[in-house]
Amino acid sequence: MIRIAIPNKGRLHDPTVKLFKEAGLPVLEGSSRKLFAKTTDPEMIFLFARAADIPEYVQDGAADVGITGLDLIDETDAEVEVMLDLHFGRAKLVLAVPEDSEIKTAEDLKNMRVATEFPNITEKYFKNIDIPVEVIKVSGACEMTPHVGIADAIVDISSSGTTLVTNHLRKITDVFSSSVYLISNAESSQREEKIQHIKTALESVLHAKQKRYLMMNVPSGKLETIKDILPGLGGPTVMKVESKNSTHAVHAVIDADQVFAIVSELKKAGASDILVVPIERMIP
Ligand SMILES: Nc1ncnc2c1ncn2[C@@H]1O[C@H](COP(=O)(O)OP(=O)(O)OP(=O)(O)O)[C@@H](O)[C@H]1O
Ligand SMILES: O=P(O)(O)OC[C@H]1O[C@H](OP(=O)(O)OP(=O)(O)O)[C@H](O)[C@@H]1O
Ligand SMILES: [Mg+2]
Incomplete structure (x- = not known):
């Protein structure tokens, strides 16, 4: 049995379900409250999980393949095979500061505090440019932190940019570009021909769209x-x-x-x- 982990809710759920339907592997009797759903292939089953947990499910073999954002994959450092960019769920992790801040570049943040829901990606970014910062992990409402004195800057998801503007924040630079990927467990993907079939089916939809x-x-x-x-x-x-x-x-x-x-x-x-x-x- 091939277990395919897909986001159970959030913004990635609907486009994922749509893509599998177009690929000829519909999520049958699916609802976001269920844990499992069948598809037309009796040897495959969908498993609903939080997008952020999917990299670990796939790494540990609880699922053979999964669909989730590249940012979440990178953040968890999961050992998974990144198989295919599915070209939806595009978003950027950006470094931003309050509009009136004197900080102009990432280098200006030396020894300052950066709040984020993505501490690993943020640490890696600052390590890479050799600027020591204190990374503060938050689990939401990150945009608020510089305005209440918890942080000097944030690294947060931005897609339309509306949230930054609404919260009087100014982007300094992009830190990470994300979109949704098909990932697989390295062991399963060598063992199971069906995993390649899933990739081919999803790829065929992407090609056809163009x-x-x-x-x-x-x-x-x-x-x-x-x-x-x-x-x-x-x-x-x-x-x-x-x-x-x-x-x-x-x-x-x-x-x-x-x-x-x-x-x-x-x-x-x-x-x-x-x-x-x-x-x-x-x-x-
Ligand atoms: N505008 C956006 N805001 C947040 N995440 C986005 C956005 N656009 C795409 N994504 C991607 O969606 C994934 C996050 O999905 P997830 O289901 O965890 O969060 P969500 O849709 O915000 O749901 P919730 O916050 O209610 O749990 C990440 O990979 C992220 O890059
Ligand atoms: O650039 P934008 O198009 O404005 O999108 C970015 C915003 O969307 C996400 O929040 P979400 O709506 O998921 O709320 P959350 O922070 O509660 O997860 C993200 O955390 C940003 O705040
Ligand atoms: Mg969210």
């Missing part, structure tokens, strides 16, 4: 021009259309960010009935 499937009709005389416009990604597929006029149907996969430019060119070159459709999964 691509579009393009379909169009082309007067047969214009076929070569159209083929030249389409980027050569192992295609296009060309089929003869049964109609009075000599027409071919052309299908191709293109990058989502090229759609605008390419569709305009195709139209100019004589293509008609152009359809652009999303792709659910792409398995190489």
Whole structure:
């Protein structure tokens, strides 16, 4: 049985459940209150855990794979295999000080106090730049600490930056860039082929999101021009259309960010009935 640890609540829960559904491994009968959930593969089971605990669950073998933030993985120093960046849950850990503080750079914080929910990452950061500081661990509401004299600076999560502004804090520098990753237990991942299948399934969703499937009709005389416009990604597929006029149907996969430019060119070159459709999964 392969145990997949996923965040039971918090902001990572919903996007994780959505991703597994798109990957063809839906979380069945799942609710955030349950501890386990089945999926369509009888040899896999989801285990719900706090995002911050998942690195240790995977390290200790309580789960074979897990989904959680890179910041939480780095903070716990868990010995896990980091398999795949899932490109959601992006956030930065930033070093910030009160707006009116005289501190301008991280170096100015020598022998000062830095409050954070991420003491290990913060220690590593200051060690790396060779500036001794006193790291104060808090478990929330970190933004408040410099205003009540507990700390001179903070290292906290920032994504839109709204919280910093609301709390009259000024960013000094980024300390860590995080997004959500698939991780695995090093021993399990060598033993279990299914872990690679999970990775492939999730990867196929990520690839598909960046691509579009393009379909169009082309007067047969214009076929070569159209083929030249389409980027050569192992295609296009060309089929003869049964109609009075000599027409071919052309299908191709293109990058989502090229759609605008390419569709305009195709139209100019004589293509008609152009359809652009999303792709659910792409398995190489
Ligand atoms: N704006 C954000 N604030 C906090 N964490 C974020 C943000 N954007 C992405 N994340 C990531 O989400 C993960 C934290 O998720 P977690 O479930 O522990 O906290 P949460 O969603 O704030 O829930 P709660 O604080 O209610 O427990 C981290 O990996 C973090 O990098
Ligand atoms: O840059 P922003 O978009 O404003 O996001 C950053 C804020 O969001 C998180 O707090 P959260 O809402 O999770 O509350 P918490 O501190 O109680 O966990 C984080 O701790 C920051 O305070
Ligand atoms: Mg939070």
